Amino acid sequence: SQELEQSPQSLIVQEGKNLTINCTSxxxxxxLYWYKQKYGEGLIFLMMLQKGGEEKSHEKITAKLDxxxxxxxxxxxxxxxxxxxxxxxxxxxxxxxxxxTFGTGTRLTIIP
Amino acid sequence: xxxxxxxxxxVICKSGTSVKIECRSLDFQATTMFWYRQFPKQxxxxxxxxxxxxxxxxxxxxxxxxxLINHASLTLSTLTVTSAHPEDSSFYICSATPDSFAxxxxxxxxxxxxx
Numbered sequence: 001s002q003e004l005e006q007s008p009q010s011l012i013v014q015e016g017k018n019l020t021i022n023c024t025s026x027x028x029x030x031x032l033y034w035y036k037q038k039y040g041e042g043l044i045f046l047m048m049l050q051k052g053g054e055e056k057s058h059e060k061i062t063a064k065l066d067x068x069x070x071x072x073x074x075x076x077x078x079x080x081x082x083x084x085x086x087x088x089x090x091x092x093x094x095x096x097x098x099x100x101t102f103g104t105g106t107r108l109t110i111i112p
Numbered sequence: 113x114x115x116x117x118x119x120x121x122x123v124i125c126k127s128g129t130s131v132k133i134e135c136r137s138l139d140f141q142a143t144t145m146f147w148y149r150q151f152p153k154q155x156x157x158x159x160x161x162x163x164x165x166x167x168x169x170x171x172x173x174x175x176x177x178x179x180l181i182n183h184a185s186l187t188l189s190t191l192t193v194t195s196a197h198p199e200d201s202s203f204y205i206c207s208a209t210p211d212s213f214a215x216x217x218x219x220x221x222x223x224x225x226x227x
Contacts, residue, residue, distance in 0.1 A: 043207075105155050
């Protein structure tokens with residue numbers, strides 16, 4: 001079965017600084033989803049990457065998919081307190097399959 | 113964007129009783145809904161996949177007789193935890209998708225505490 005390892009597990013960043021979260025898959029990636037979760041709440045969809053080399057940006061968040069490395073990265077520029085939360089990557093087992101396996105999560109804390 | 117609701121948002125029940133959790137897609141028809149559970153400080157674990165009008169598909173290790181899933185319409189799926197025990201206490205999240213190539217939309221979750 002597919003496993004997704006996220007690094008780091010937790011991150012404490014001063015407000016205004018940039019940061020990167022990585023998601024590495026044990027198997028071929030057929031797509032990669034990034035979600036954000038506030039503790040005890042549902043997931044908020046951030047981005048979906050479907051092709052190798054694809055890069056998407058939304059506001060100050062940029063995500064990239066490196067199929068060869070079976071890895072995706074999420075980069076936040078000029079972090080803000082609103083970015084705090086748990087970031088989860090999710091991946092389907094094959095193309096067109098909706099079932100997602102989730103990564104171990106990265107807990108992001110922003111220090112004012 | 114698409115909205116998925118869950119009801120109740122939290123519930124406390126006594127050991128041995130059953131609890132039903134509803135998951136609704138409010139502004140789209142969900143051909144498939146998923147149920148996840150999440151223990152504190154852990155990632156989401158898929159419990160089952162629910163397709164409208166057919167039996168749910170359960171992941172390995174999930175007791176189908178304990179976690180009853182019904183997907184009666186394209187906008188509603190229910191998860192019933194039967195004969196709940198304290199170890200069933202968890203955060204249950206559902207998600208819904210309109211088709212295989214669309215993103216999943218997640219509900220806000222239901223926190224279940226079994227005393």
